[in-house]
Amino acid sequence: MSKFNKESKKNVLDSTVMEYIMQIFNQTIKKLQLAITVPILVQNSVLYPLLTPEEMDLVANVFSSKKSTLFLHTNKIYSKTQSYLSNSEMRQNLNKSSAIESECDTNNEVEIFDAAVFKMLKVLYSYSSIHKMTELYQKNISTQSSLFKHHFNYFMEYVISVMRTTPEEENVRNMHYKNIWYGHKNALKEIKELTESLEALRKSKEKEMESVITQYKTDTMIMDSLNRKCVEDLHNVSNKYERKQLMLHKNWETKREELCVSLDKIKIDLGILKSRNLSATLELDNKRVKTEAQLLSIINKFDTDMDERQTEFDELTETYQSDSMEKDSLKTEIKLQESTYNFFLNEHQNTSQTYIDESSEYIGVECCLARKKSSFSLLKYFISPPGSAPKKVKSVSELIGDDVVLDFTGLVQRHGYPAEEHSITTDDGYILTFHRIPNSPLSDTSKKKPVVFVQHGMTASSDTWVMFGPKKDLPFILADAGYDVWLGNFRGNTYCRSHARLTTDDPIFWQFSYHDVGMHDTPAYIDYVLNYTDSNKLFYIGHSMGTSVSYVMLSMKPSYNDKMRLVISLAPVSYFKHKFTPALQRVLDNVPQFKKILSSNGIYDVVPQSKIYKKLAKSACTDKSIFQPICESIYFMISGRDKAQLNSTALSYIMNYVPAGISTQSLLHYYQNIMTGEFKAYDYGYEDNMAHYKQSKPPVYDVGKITAPVALIYGINDVLTNEEDARELYKRLPNVAAFEPVPYECFSHLDFIVGNDAKSLVYDRILNLMKEF
Secondary structure (H helix, E strand, C coil): CCCCCHHHHHHHHHCCHHHHHHHHHHHHHHHHHHHCCCHHHHHHCCCHHHCCHHHHHHHHHHHHCCCCHHHHHHHHHHHHHHHHHCCCCCCCCHHHHHHHHHCCCCCHHHHHHHHHHHHHHHHHHCCCCHHHHHHHHHHHCCCCCHHHHHHHHHHHHHHHHHCCCCHHHHHHHHHHHHHHHHHHHHHHHHHHHHHHHHHHHHHHHHHHHHHHHHHHHHHHHHHHHHHHHHHHHHHHHHHHHHHHHHHHHHHHHHHHHHHHHHHHHHHHHHHHHHHHHHHHHHHHHHHHHHHHHHHHHHHHHHHHHHHHHHHHHHHHHHHHHHCHHHHHHHHHHHHHHHHHHHHHHHHCCCCCCCCCCCCCCCCCCCCEECCEECCCCHHHHHHCCCCCCCEEECCHHHCCCCCEEECHHHHHHCCCCCCEEEEEECCCCEEEEEEEECCCCCCCCCCCCCEEEEECCCCCCHHHHHCCCCCCCHHHHHHHCCCEEEEECCCCCCCCCEECCCCCCCHHHHCCCHHHHHHHHHHHHHHHHHHHHCCCCEEEEEECHHHHHHHHHHHHCHHHHHHEEEEEEECCCCCCCCCCCHHHHHHHHCHHHHHHHHHHCCCCEECCCCHHHHHHHHHHCCCCCCCHHHHHHHHHHHHCCCHHHCCHHHHHHHCCCCCCCEEHHHHHHHHHHHHHCCCECCCCCHHHHHHHHCCCCCCECCHHHCCCCEEEEECCCCCCCCHHHHHHHHHHCCCEEEEEECCCCCCCCCHHHHCCCHHHHHHHHHHHHHHCC
16 A cells, blocks of 8 residues: 655646545545455554654554444544535534534544544644545435445544644644655665665575576586486496396307206216226125134134034033043143143142033133032132232232232332332221322323223222223323323222221121222222312213213212213213114023022122233133133123234233122122112112112212213223113213214224224323313
8 A cells, every 4th residue: 555655745736636535535435445354454554644643543443343332433533524415515614523523422542542543633634625535426326335424524523623723733743644655665675675685685695596597507418418428338348248248148058058968978987987896886885704614614614613622622611520530531631731730630630520601701710529519619719719919019020920010109100100009998988998099101290180980890999090001001001191191990809808897707797789889999099199189170981880870979979070071982882772682692592590509609899810810821812822812802792893903812811800890799780770770779689678778779870960071981892881771871861071982983882992903992092082071
């Protein structure tokens, strides 16, 4: 909407007053029409430059509320004004405006409102006359709305009222207008400056926009160029790749054809090889069958020869028994055997009859005097011979006579190694002697050494570990490797035949099995050794029965598991699952009868170390004896046939120390486990089981409680315990460090001790295992 500014005032002066008034009036009427519903528009009307803010608020309130007092007041003024204007005597009735006002209810707000409108109308009246406005109204009355008429009449009424303004009020009004004028002038100047600034900013932005557009076009051209180049490059690469792919495909086809040709050739060659292999296999099978036949023939021939010899010998014996007159004629043949039996002749001058009972696989001798059975039992004489063991000495210089052998100390010290002998008494009264090799001439004696305890097998002793010397025997090898080596002995063997209260003649002395060894002897050894060496743990190496007692101790006394660094079991004996050889099976089948014989003859220990065995071995097992094959056969029967690992020449020397004695109850304990297939304590019978175990049946050894690491090393050709037995134990142990056979298929039970290659096959592996722990 137009405002009172300099330009508008100039236009008013140049144009006719009526045109200007009508212009202003029409604009005002339009605003007033809207002001009824939108009061804020009044602020933008022509009244705004003439009114104070307070006056403007009142004007807005009048036209925004039809129910207000001022609105009603305006309507009353309109009614009165319309009656005066209708007489066309507006100028004469100027003085009557006061009457109009007096008839209306007025208040301060009405007066302010009227004053505001009067100011506006007076200004308008100064540029025109009422008559011209009236004429203009009359001319346009036909085209104006009722609302226009209403407001025009109201407007004219107030124009008349304004004419009554005094000169003082006029001056005040003019001063007010002047201030408003200058304010508007300054505002217009600021608006102009802002407009110019905005115009300059617009032009600057337009230039920036043009620059941006130019840059955009340039970038677009560059992008188009790059896109075209990329498309070309992609096309070139694609073509190159397609060509390469085509070439590779051709090469692949060529290679495939070549491979197919090669494959066909290989198939042909394979067929030829299969044919050749089949021929070779058939040839090998034929050779194997032929070899087996030859071996079988040799074995059968050997058996036949043995049977013939046995038959001949039996016939000769029967002839000798039936006809003593033929004794002289047989002297020549008997002389060949005289070296074997001379010790019997020396001991028993009256022996009149001798026989060898081959069917029961042991040699029996029975002496008769004057055709009456002697009270002396030759069975006991052979199995548990009377008299003392060979005399044991500690130095080679003392080896005088056939009945003298070196003891453990002598066997070790003769090679320049130190040896010690220790003794302990178990909690059940057995006095045990055991040995030690504290160091080696090759090791540093100033440093504390790891401790290893070595336990022998059935019918052996600590001597059997040191019979052959350094580089051959395990204790020497361990000492050379820097270990403190201790060697135990079982109760009842040549070193442990003493008791705090009993003697070996007392049957109660021999009432023990390997269960008692594992419960009493082995724990006593372990505690003594650890205390003596001030150690917390040790290595345990056992062979045969030496493994059995370790399982008894570790399962029945689990606290000892914490004292083991590693348990190494050589030829482990626990569960019996394998099938025994026919010879051993015949022995097992006759055990009940043997038990009765042993019991009736008062035999409680068997095969102790004895002068008789030493003499027998020297006579029958040397290289010059015709009976050496019999010695070998007996050896192979209880160990497993391995001719390569046995030094037959050393058999007579070995028998100086083996056997070393064992209780019959220990043998029967193994027999019970073989029969039941279980690994459990000795079965005394119901009453004695209650006395020993506090239960009717012997306890089963729970090897699952053995938490110490265990290494199982077995021989494939071991006839006493083989892979099948070891695997059963392996399945039940919770912490197996190793489970492996000796890498030689003929390795047998006794080869672990006397085998020619025991060092390379077994002992070196033991050292490697110990290094891991």
